[in-house]
Amino acid sequence: MKQHFTVIHTDGQARLGTLSLPQGDVATPVFMPVGTVGTMKALHHRRLEELDYRLILANTYHLYLRPGLELLEKMGGLPQFSTWDRNFLTDSGGFQFFSLSKFAKFTEEGVKFSSHIDGSKHFFTPEKAIQAQNIIGSHIKMVLDVCTPPNITEKKAYQAHRTTVDWAKRCQKEWQASGEQGLLFGITQGNFYKDLRKLSIEELAALDLPGYAIGGLSVGEEKQVFEEFVHYSTPLLPANKPRYVMGIGTPDYILQAVEAGVDMFDCVYPTRVARNGAAMSFDGLLSLKNERYALDNNPIDPDCTCSACQRYSKSYLRHLIKAKEINALTLLTDHNLTFMKRFMNEVRASIKENRFALYKQAFMDRYYQSSHKES
Numbered sequence: 001m002k003q004h005f006t007v008i009h010t011d012g013q014a015r016l017g018t019l020s021l022p023q024g025d026v027a028t029p030v031f032m033p034v035g036t037v038g039t040m041k042a043l044h045h046r047r048l049e050e051l052d053y054r055l056i057l058a059n060t061y062h063l064y065l066r067p068g069l070e071l072l073e074k075m076g077g078l079p080q081f082s083t084w085d086r087n088f089l090t091d092s093g094g095f096q097f098f099s100l101s102k103f104a105k106f107t108e109e110g111v112k113f114s115s116h117i118d119g120s121k122h123f124f125t126p127e128k129a130i131q132a133q134n135i136i137g138s139h140i141k142m143v144l145d146v147c148t149p150p151n152i153t154e155k156k157a158y159q160a161h162r163t164t165v166d167w168a169k170r171c172q173k174e175w176q177a178s179g180e181q182g183l184l185f186g187i188t189q190g191n192f193y194k195d196l197r198k199l200s201i202e203e204l205a206a207l208d209l210p211g212y213a214i215g216g217l218s219v220g221e222e223k224q225v226f227e228e229f230v231h232y233s234t235p236l237l238p239a240n241k242p243r244y245v246m247g248i249g250t251p252d253y254i255l256q257a258v259e260a261g262v263d264m265f266d267c268v269y270p271t272r273v274a275r276n277g278a279a280m281s282f283d284g285l286l287s288l289k290n291e292r293y294a295l296d297n298n299p300i301d302p303d304c305t306c307s308a309c310q311r312y313s314k315s316y317l318r319h320l321i322k323a324k325e326i327n328a329l330t331l332l333t334d335h336n337l338t339f340m341k342r343f344m345n346e347v348r349a350s351i352k353e354n355r356f357a358l359y360k361q362a363f364m365d366r367y368y369q370s371s372h373k374e375s
């Protein structure tokens, strides 16, 4: 197999790399925005292209339920259907079964679940997770895993680990049988037990998959627990493979992950808070609904190239948000994804110039001190 990941430079544990994917190379560390059902909510694909996003997420669980695999297959897969001709990463559904767990029941064979849309009954297996992602046509596919919440017993965490490893093997077999379309990433689990985290990484690394995620973090644990486990787990992962932490999108979590040597992360956070009227900035998160912006005639950030900052004041944006104008969602989503792009460019530049630790400190001081003032 062609080498798909190269580490170009390291600064401490932080690393700069290139992920070579079928629809173009991706510079890492990379933030991947989430387009749940095959679109970025409120934003045109064209803007993502202008911002040079080359890898976005789509959710297997959501696409499986709507529009459904039969339709997607007839329409030639998600890249063709959605016209996104760069790269897609799809999750396996494991996290949705976890977060919508009142609708799901795990057995050794797979997951029984009811649709959150119409209550219809479904049964998902590791094999089906791969078949679904093959039909979707994603360029990075994830194995089906069992994600667990904090504060479960070690026995329960061990059982989830055993099933996760077993399912990863079944996913790999299915992926190989179907001609190894795209890259298949493993997901390590182990809950918040270090021995289990280590065992999970060892057993999954033995499968020699093209990349690895640290799953089951950012699931409601305390922030310092996240930090402890990301720093513990990441160096145990194979150094020559891309490392991915699922579900993180705030600057502090991203900086911690990068510091530990993580290459990829995704989260709905920047686009979701945008739709709630919050703008990310180097001076912290600005809640534009706040009265203090009522007469603020300045843009969110004069150095930002997004459609909101190039034209509109905070006062006008606040008015659009308060009036529930659809344009506000687009403008703020554009702004937050422009911010994330600038932020990640700065992160990569700081690693390249061996000053990541200084950058992290300076960023955190400015972003979080300012955020504190805001509240």
Ligand SMILES: [Zn+2]
Residues within 6 Å of the ligand: 300, 301, 304, 305, 306, 307, 308, 309, 310, 334, 335, 336, 338
């Ligand atoms: Zn902007």
